[in-house]
Amino acid sequence: MDYLLPRLICSFLTGVILSQSGSLIQMNSRNVLASPSTLGFDGVAIFWILVYHSIMVFTQADHPAAILFLTGVPVFVLFGWFFSRFMRTQVNISRLVLIGLTFNLLVGAVFSLWQFLFLAFNLPFPVELWFGHFRFAELISLVILLATELIFVIGWFIFKKRFYSFSLGKSISANIGHDYSTFQAFIFIFVAIGTFAVVSLFGAFSFLGLIFPLVARRFWFRKHDLWGELFPGAIINGIFLLTIDALCYFLPIYGAEVPVGLIATAVGAVSLIFLLWKSDSHLEILAKNQK
Amino acid sequence: MNFKVENSNFLPHIGCSIAFDVSPGEVMLLKGENGIGKSSLAKELYKTNFISLVAQESSDIFYDRNINRVKKLFLESSVKVLNKDLFDKYWDRFNLSKKEDRFLSSLSGGEAQMLKICLGAFLERETILLDEPSQNLDENMKNVLNDLISDLKHKAVIIIEHDSNWLKHPAKVIQLTVENNILVRES
Numbered sequence: 001m002d003y004l005l006p007r008l009i010c011s012f013l014t015g016v017i018l019s020q021s022g023s024l025i026q027m028n029s030r031n032v033l034a035s036p037s038t039l040g041f042d043g044v045a046i047f048w049i050l051v052y053h054s055i056m057v058f059t060q061a062d063h064p065a066a067i068l069f070l071t072g073v074p075v076f077v078l079f080g081w082f083f084s085r086f087m088r089t090q091v092n093i094s095r096l097v098l099i100g101l102t103f104n105l106l107v108g109a110v111f112s113l114w115q116f117l118f119l120a121f122n123l124p125f126p127v128e129l130w131f132g133h134f135r136f137a138e139l140i141s142l143v144i145l146l147a148t149e150l151i152f153v154i155g156w157f158i159f160k161k162r163f164y165s166f167s168l169g170k171s172i173s174a175n176i177g178h179d180y181s182t183f184q185a186f187i188f189i190f191v192a193i194g195t196f197a198v199v200s201l202f203g204a205f206s207f208l209g210l211i212f213p214l215v216a217r218r219f220w221f222r223k224h225d226l227w228g229e230l231f232p233g234a235i236i237n238g239i240f241l242l243t244i245d246a247l248c249y250f251l252p253i254y255g256a257e258v259p260v261g262l263i264a265t266a267v268g269a270v271s272l273i274f275l276l277w278k279s280d281s282h283l284e285i286l287a288k289n290q291k
Numbered sequence: 292m293n294f295k296v297e298n299s300n301f302l303p304h305i306g307c308s309i310a311f312d313v314s315p316g317e318v319m320l321l322k323g324e325n326g327i328g329k330s331s332l333a334k335e336l337y338k339t340n341f342i343s344l345v346a347q348e349s350s351d352i353f354y355d356r357n358i359n360r361v362k363k364l365f366l367e368s369s370v371k372v373l374n375k376d377l378f379d380k381y382w383d384r385f386n387l388s389k390k391e392d393r394f395l396s397s398l399s400g401g402e403a404q405m406l407k408i409c410l411g412a413f414l415e416r417e418t419i420l421l422d423e424p425s426q427n428l429d430e431n432m433k434n435v436l437n438d439l440i441s442d443l444k445h446k447a448v449i450i451i452e453h454d455s456n457w458l459k460h461p462a463k464v465i466q467l468t469v470e471n472n473i474l475v476r477e478s
Contacts, residue, residue, distance in 0.1 A: 026353070027353055030353045089300075090300065090301070161367070161368055164364050164367065164368055165364070165365075165368035165369075167352075167353060167354055167364070168352055168361065168364055168365060168368070168410075169352040169353070171337075171344055171346045171411070172352070172365070172410050172411065173368070174337075174344075175343045175344060175410070175411050175414055175416075176365075176368050176369045176372060176414065177341075177372055177414075178368070217354075225354045225356055225360070226354065
């Protein structure tokens, strides 16, 4: 139980953070296809971890997850900041999503090649990185996730008005005269750190950041749209991921645990195909509520 | 107010060299054929100057809210910069007060246009920029729009429009044209 409780809380917080990251990116880009995984944030995080892992293997240094996370933080703060600057230019989001997905494929190829070389030379390789799971969750992972979530909660209180006016649309919000550069930088830095925290601690959960916000937006808290999506909606998604993780834990198949990331990616990919199929004419769909 | 645009990222395929003056209380009408870059010019003016824009494109509101909620959020975030009396007056005159239960996705083009005008035209900016404000509006609502422009009497108003027959307010007209691949004032 000492091990199970932090693990379940970790899966819950991961669900919350992925849901919020996806919501923020979709709000910012006003496109439901944008998410940390489809914009390539996952790919960048995996690539960074591969490089870090290789350096550690060749220098024969010890590398606990917390150190990996801490060394990556400055890099991902910078990455988030640059991305926010980039998003302020005239970007075609659908094209960016295609580039992000292709970049993920490239990282997948590099990942396989790297894995092949490492195994050929009998070196350790983080195979489980590609499909995330919570088997190695420990107290320090919990602390890192809580700290990441805290960044978001504090940001929500600081930028609350901007969150709302920004959700009214870029031209309306800019008319009102708020300066959005800090706000947007905050959004992308949070997303970059959140994604990196999750990937470095547990591995990738592709497409969850895409599907979770859509799920959260379709719940019943219509009157609290943005707040509802970012808080109760994210919490429900967290509970959802926790449930799947608990099922994986309690129902091993032939003694082996199915990685949660595998299930998430499969469900996410099918949903994305469905979504793309349904929305062939309008990629920039208005986030519709149930009537 | 002095406006000058020399080349713009919004107009990547052609150059641009336009300068003009508008003083408070004056209405400036920028005319030109379809597709020569009027709206891009509007975006450039908007980006580089402290003005309020009613954009031509459909609203970029992402969340499908009802009008009442949009109004509330807008009032909360713009409390320091809004001329509330004018806002209320035209909210009623554009019949938006009767439609507060309606969702954004259910609005017709004209209704969405009236909403956009209300959310953009009454902010305390020296210059208000209206990009094709009359589109999708019926005759009645065009009359209301004329009254609105008269009510913005202490502001400089720039209107971008290719067909300006509806406009009753006296306006300085600048005809835009493309010469040698550069967007300029017609001489």
